[in-house]
Amino acid sequence: MSKRVIIIGCGIAGPVLAMLLKHKGFDVVIYERQPEIQPSGLALGVSPQTFKVLNILGLAEPLIPLGQPLEEMTTYSQLRGELLGKTDGAAKIRAWLGWPLILVSRARYCQYLFDSAKDRGVEIHFNKRFVDVREEGEKVTAVFEDGTEAVGDLLVGCDGLHSGVRNSLFGKDEATYMGLVQIGGFAPQPEYFSSTKPGIMQVFGDGAHFICGQVNSTAMMWATTLPQPTEAFEDWRRLGNDETKEMLKGLQVAGWENGPKELVAATTFVTKYGLYERPILPVWHKGRVVLVGDAAHPTSPHLGQGANQAMEDCYHLVRLLCKAEPFTDSSLQTAFEEYERIRIPIVTQAVEGAKAEGARRVLVGKEACEARDELIASGGGNNPERQKLQMQLIQGPFMGESEI
Ligand SMILES: Cc1cc2nc3c(=O)[nH]c(=O)nc-3n(C[C@H](O)[C@H](O)[C@H](O)COP(=O)(O)OP(=O)(O)OC[C@H]3O[C@@H](n4cnc5c(N)ncnc54)[C@H](O)[C@@H]3O)c2cc1C
Secondary structure (H helix, E strand, O other), rough: OOOOOEEEEOHHHHHHHHHOOOOOOOEEEEOOOOOOOOOOOOEEEEOHHHHHHHOOOOHHHHHEEEEEOOOOOEEEEOOEEEEEEOHHHHHHHHHHOOOOOOOEHHHHHHHHHHHHHHEEEEEEEEOEEEEEEEEOOOEEEEOOOOOOEEEEEEEEOOOOOOOOOHHHHHHHOOOOEEEEEEEEEEEEOHHOOOOOOOOOOOOOHHHHHOEEEEEEEEEEEEEEEEOOOOOOOOOEOOOHHHHHHHHHHHHHHOOOOOHHEEEOOOOOEEEEEEEEEOOOOOOOOOOOOOEOOOOOOOOOHHHHHHHHHHHHHHHHHHHHHHHHHOHHHHHHHHHHHHHHHHHHHHHHHHHHHHHHHHHHOOOHHHHHHHHHHHHHHHHOOOOOOHHHHHHHHHHOOOOOOOOO
16 A cells, blocks of 8 residues: 655645655645645745756646746946846756746745646645644654644655744754845836846845846846844735835835836835744654755745755655655665755755855945955856855756656
8 A cells, every 4th residue: 555645734845745756656645734825925936956856747847937937147236336247147057957047926836836736636635733743653643733633654844934843853943033134025027127138136235135037027026135133024925005105115225226216116015024044953854754845944035945945855855765665664764864964965055055145135334345246246246156056056956867
């Protein structure tokens, strides 16, 4: 009889992991605490490593038209009032790795993954908040807030930043506020951008950073990162009209030239969220329970790697679980240790790289900002360190043929 895998969380990792496992003959079920898929968040950069994983399921090509393939990256300095550089790296990535870098609305992406999982017969239960896990012999039992339970051969925590599965395994370590907020939104593409190629445009300022890009042929997303000492929660939801207008008016970037001014003025949807971190654990499993995605390694969004790294976790975990069949305590232990050995060094680089990039984006003081802008100009519009790391990261999780 096929092994039953319980997945907690139907965000981004959950449905993809479920589809890959089902594709390999496992019996899977997802439990999600929300009553339905939430249309929250802004946009995500989906890079080639995600396309490689989704292609195993035939889901890569249909994703491309749901977002906007990017061609160039343009970087300005607010202090200098000039262009620091323009690269066509995004267009070259497609030629190099066979898959594009796209920007897609997070809500649209989540809906696509959920619909695909449902179409493939993945069992998904909503309104099921995981609260605890028990292991008895070769079985694992998930306990939900409503008092119900589910039994399987394995449980995977895909339950994000505040992972309850992680708390159950290793005790509660609260997510820590990083002292940064992002305020961002969607807007119809202003006339200003009509002659630019689709891509990412960013402006580095003194104590603030602005980034924007096309999410489809008519709309753009933007976000500004700012230091804010008082804690701001990260609920990623749409803000109401009155608070939005006041907040937008007060933003530093609302007066910036080279695009921000026009985009902020045209905004139709606004969200504000604090950025949080949790330490990367040295071990991601205990017994027959294992963590994937943000549950194991949440990251700030400045390298655009959170959702992409989660896809690499899914690929390696499924590949190793196939090798671990028939499951025994020892074969699972070997699989999980190998999974951690491959993934921890890479996600550590991604998380630390994103944190360093966040700090560069909110540098305060003329001298420090001028030195940063000079470094970016010397890299043709990108910080050379960041560029090198990003190029390494987007190649994974395999070169050549998939082993799944
Ligand atoms: C609402 C939201 C909006 C975001 N917006 C952006 C964005 O605009 N830009 C960006 O770069 N990154 C954004 N992120 C972060 C990015 O999406 C993540 O890095 C990426 O999704 C990681 O995927 P994941 O599946 O590990 O976690 P998530 O996508 O966070 O999915 C976790 C899922 O688990 C569910 N869950 C949590 N606890 C329980 C529980 N106890 N029981 C059952 N289910 C549970 C959650 O409801 C959620 O559906 C956002 C994250 C969230 C949660």
